Amino acid sequence: AFSQDIDHILETQSALAVDLGGTNLRVAIVSMRGKIMKKYCKPNPKTYESRIQLILSMCEDALQDAVRLNCRILGVGVSTGGRVNPQEGVILHSTKLIQEWSSVDLRTPLSDTLHLPVWLDNDGNCAALAERKFGHGQGVENFVAIITGTGIGGGIVHHHELVHGSTFCAGELGHIMVSLDGPECTCGSRGCVEAYASGVALQREAKRLHDEDLLSLEGVELKKVEAVSAVHLISAARQGNTNAQAVLKTASTALGVAVVNILHMMNPSLVILSGVLASYYQSPIQDIISQRALVSSQSIKVVTSDLEEPALLGAASMVLDYSTRRTY
Amino acid sequence: AFSQDIDHILETQSALAVDLGGTNLRVAIVSMRGKIMKKYCKPNPKTYESRIQLILSMCEDALQDAVRLNCRILGVGVSTGGRVNPQEGVILHSTKLIQEWSSVDLRTPLSDTLHLPVWLDNDGNCAALAERKFGHGQGVENFVAIITGTGIGGGIVHHHELVHGSTFCAGELGHIMVSLDGPECTCGSRGCVEAYASGVALQREAKRLHDEDLLSLEGVELKKVEAVSAVHLISAARQGNTNAQAVLKTASTALGVAVVNILHMMNPSLVILSGVLASYYQSPIQDIISQRALVSSQSIKVVTSDLEEPALLGAASMVLDYSTRRTY
């Protein structure tokens, strides 16, 4: 009977998870075991006011559904792009991917309206938290999570805890520079790994090849340049297109060199890749490590994540870990 | 009388510090207050056997002098090039700068012969420990020490403790790559910051310019190419030699980009530079930070060390901290 009670509590204790990305605003009800009970998705509004309003209304809808689903919501966890002060619940600074999203106190309006405790951190750090609680990072003392999607983000776990740094700017893995010059980055610098290997960077190169009529694809007719994406680049490379192969080689090398830089700085035992390009990059990263890492850090493992929603699960894990610990 | 006793204990409690570099083997008696009471220096032998013998005989001489100097030696601290497992007291792997110095248990022969506890770590980590105990790092929660000499090393302090990583390969700051290709490095990779900005790298470029008759220096006649060094390069640049200026610009940019990479990964509040090139590099690094670092990590301070002997003081600090704590 006791173990049944525990099971029941574990099944009903849940979190609201919010994920604020460059494109979408998503909310989910996540159980203690990491099951996504229900998920909501809308385009992320372009202004601060309408964004806050939409977060609140989506959360209120989810809270009503949670009652019907027999989920007891312990709090709200938010994953967002940009630099975050998780102690104050403030978004310090965002790049242009999310507009009107710098110096924003997100905790106060959410907790005032929803009457729930609110935690937040950036998307990369949330991906790492998700791995620590539900993924390959469980029980691993030192690991790094890298998420390659539209941009590149990540989080560093050292002695089982996230590294936030002195001004909450640690783990900004997309802005590790792998070139003294290199392509321009959204952050204002050049040569960042994000400007070489992110989905946006690959799309930029794919469009360039398409413009120059160098991205021919068997059985595919690309009329509109807008439709060209990283997927076409990868397909073309697999069909033997040497231009596409060269672009992907540079992107993979850039990401591999960034990973080796992480090894030489933090020396984790595990690197976990997530995002749409994770499976593509895994093997080239391993190659670059064997070519360019110090002997003492060759033993590192590079794996791809098994989690379908790292940002949402990581956002939920802040609620599930902290509210049951009763400390913050 | 009590405070006098404490003063007396602090003055007599001391450490033997050993520094194993590519050129020299040095031993020092270091007081609890960080004063170097006596220092010994010999060329570092090329073989394992003669190196161990020389360390032991220099330490035995120092122990005799310590008695005369009224210094009570609590233990031996060793700073060495290469990757070190400080828990086991083993040098895991060294580059060719120090030969026959991989998979070496240094603790056992030293403690067996000298009958003292022995601590060791690599030179970069010792530089960081020296700053933590005696330098600008005192009381600073998160900082990074970078030492630019023949090579480039460093150590990362996070939550007041050194970061060693999963295979003792953390803080290998000289092997942060800032280029996908770039000059060859002693580690076997290319584009490491050490291959751009170390003393050896600058000397390589100075010799190249000298060979091509491009390193003219007012009032200096350089006959032998062996005598050409980083110092000449810096002098030539100050006299307006554009070739020398270009080389130093690239070196400074490389080191600045490596520092920004550290900021984006660990986000320390302070970067401490030491070594012969520290004062030269301080201002260009600050420039690169303002040009290329994320807004949230612009507040970082870059300072040059006040310590004359970071490696020896760091080696001593392991003895002075651990033997008085009575834990390891």
Ligand SMILES: [Ca+2]
């Ligand atoms: Ca992050």
Ligand SMILES: [Ca+2]
């Ligand atoms: Ca180090």
Ligand SMILES: [Zn+2]
């Ligand atoms: Zn960037």
Ligand SMILES: [Zn+2]
């Ligand atoms: Zn190297």
